[in-house]
Each structure stands twice: as C-alpha cells, then as structure tokens.
Amino acid sequence: MSVTAARPQPATTAAPSWVGRRSGRRVAAGLLLVVATVLTFWQVDLRRHAGExxxxxxxxxxxxxxxxxxxxxxxxxxxxxxxxxxxxxxxxxxxxxxxxxxxxxxxxxxxxxVGPPAWPPAGQAVIAVVVKAGRAPAGLAAGARVVILVARTPDTGQAATSPPTAQTVEARRAEASVVATSDAEQGGQIVTLLLDELQAQAVASTPGDVALVQLGPRQ
Missing domain, CATH: 3.90.1210 (Type Iii Antifreeze Protein Isoform Hplc 12)
Incomplete structure (x- = not known):
C-alpha cells in the first residue's frame, strides 16, 4: 500500500505594510508642497502690494x-x-x-x-425723522437696518381732549437703513433714513411719534 504525499500549497505573499505607509507619506508630502507654494505666492504678492x-x-x-x-x-x-x-x-x-x-x-x-450724484438709488428716497429720547436704540449708527414705527391719531382734535385708544391709534411701519444721526435741539436725535420711495412719502406725511427698532444683519 503506497502513501501519496500531499503537495505543499504555495504560500500567499501579503503586501508589506510599509508600501501603504510609503504611499500615504508621498500624498501627504505632495499636499504640504502645494500648501507651501500657495502661501509663498500669497506672501510675495502681499509684500508687493504692501507699499501702495x-x-x-x-x-x-x-x-x-x-x-x-x-x-x-x-x-x-x-x-x-x-x-x-x-x-x-x-x-x-x-x-x-x-x-x-x-x-x-x-x-x-x-x-x-466720484462724479455726478447717484444718490439716492433709483426707487428709493432719503428722509429725516426726529426720534425722541428712549425711542431708538443707543449707539444707532450709519448702516444699521431699522423698522420705522409711527403712531398717530387720525383725529387730532379728539386726541387733544381724550387719550388715544386702540380704535383711534394707527401705526405706520416701514423698513429702512440709517444714513446718519445727529443730536436734536430739544433732546433725542435726528435720524436720516434711506427707504423705498413710496414708503418714504407715507412716513414723512404721517404725523406722530416715531420709534426705531434695530434689526440684525440679513441672512
């Protein structure tokens, strides 16, 4: 009875791990070279313009x-x-x-x-409103976005003899941008506003106390 010896199977050679590490190092080195090149050109350009x-x-x-x-x-x-x-x-x-x-x-x-006046922009107008003390946020500056609220009584004669009620008081609302501010003679401040042309006319023709509500920046 003969016994046939089993043939040894060829061993599978695994890729050495150092090959993968070496490839990763090359990629990282390439990225660093790109970043360094960009920074170098940026610094050179900045120095070139710094004296202007x-x-x-x-x-x-x-x-x-x-x-x-x-x-x-x-x-x-x-x-x-x-x-x-x-x-x-x-x-x-x-x-x-x-x-x-x-x-x-x-x-x-x-x-x-510089040149021919292009202010205010087409479709917009500039108005000035007197805001009493406490009716606008402190430190209001040019460029701020605000909501204008004007409370008025339709019948001024009635308002003189009786306090306004929810039925007699009307409110005018409009959104605007602050152009400039200055102190008023009798306290409060004068605020110059840029807003829609039709809304500007409506606010300017509405008698009553003006209040300004500052808005955050546009998203």
Missing amino acids: QFLAVARPVPAGVVIADTDVRVVRVANPSGLDLLAADRRDEVVGRAAAVPLGVGSLLVSAQ
Missing part, C-alpha cells in the same frame, strides 16, 4: 457735495484683490469733484464714488 498708497475719506462728505482737499487723506494698504481703489497720485482727479454717494470716514475711495 491710496486715497481714503478723512471727513464725511454728503452726496452731491464737492470734495475738498481736507476731505481725503493718503493711506498705505495692501490691495492684492485688485479693487478699483484710487491711488494717491490721483488726488487731483478727486478734489473739486462731487461725491456721487455719501462718503463715510475711513472708507477707501473708488472711481464710482
């Missing part, structure tokens, strides 16, 4: 008012994004011309802000 001088607003200038030499100043800022900022050597192109829009202190000047 541009014109900024030194004092507030209302729209349509001629810009004086004291209304602008020279600042040194980086402009890597290539915005249409007015360079310092273009001062003569700005002084003596009208502001197309209201110019706020500290803002950098661009070409579109």
Whole structure:
C-alpha cells in the first residue's frame, strides 16, 4: 500500500505594510508642497502690494457735495484683490469733484464714488425723522437696518381732549437703513433714513411719534 504525499500549497505573499505607509507619506508630502507654494505666492504678492498708497475719506462728505482737499487723506494698504481703489497720485482727479454717494470716514475711495450724484438709488428716497429720547436704540449708527414705527391719531382734535385708544391709534411701519444721526435741539436725535420711495412719502406725511427698532444683519 503506497502513501501519496500531499503537495505543499504555495504560500500567499501579503503586501508589506510599509508600501501603504510609503504611499500615504508621498500624498501627504505632495499636499504640504502645494500648501507651501500657495502661501509663498500669497506672501510675495502681499509684500508687493504692501507699499501702495491710496486715497481714503478723512471727513464725511454728503452726496452731491464737492470734495475738498481736507476731505481725503493718503493711506498705505495692501490691495492684492485688485479693487478699483484710487491711488494717491490721483488726488487731483478727486478734489473739486462731487461725491456721487455719501462718503463715510475711513472708507477707501473708488472711481464710482466720484462724479455726478447717484444718490439716492433709483426707487428709493432719503428722509429725516426726529426720534425722541428712549425711542431708538443707543449707539444707532450709519448702516444699521431699522423698522420705522409711527403712531398717530387720525383725529387730532379728539386726541387733544381724550387719550388715544386702540380704535383711534394707527401705526405706520416701514423698513429702512440709517444714513446718519445727529443730536436734536430739544433732546433725542435726528435720524436720516434711506427707504423705498413710496414708503418714504407715507412716513414723512404721517404725523406722530416715531420709534426705531434695530434689526440684525440679513441672512
């Protein structure tokens, strides 16, 4: 009786783990090289623009008012994004011309802000309202979004002899942006507002106490 010896099976060779680690290291090294290259170019570009001088607003200038030499100043800022900022050597192109829009202190000047008045924008209007003390948030500044609430009594004669009721009091509501604020002579403040043209006419023609409610930024 013969016994046949079993043939040994070939062993399966597993890929060494160091191969996978080596490939991962190459990918990581490549990513680091890309990041380093981007940072290098960004720093070089920033240094190249860091010495540039541009014109900024030194004092507030209302729209349509001629810009004086004291209304602008020279600042040194980086402009890597290539915005249409007015360079310092273009001062003569700005002084003596009208502001197309209201110019706020500290803002950098661009070409579109100088020239024929383009304020207020089409379909909108600017009005000023007197707000009594305590009827607007403290520290209200230009650019804030507010809701205007005007409470009025339709019959002023009736309001003089009897207190207003829920049936006699009407409210006018409109949303606006604050353009400027200043102190009123008898307390409170005068607030200049930008809003829809028709709503501006309605608010301006509505007698009564004005209250402003500040809104958060648009989402």
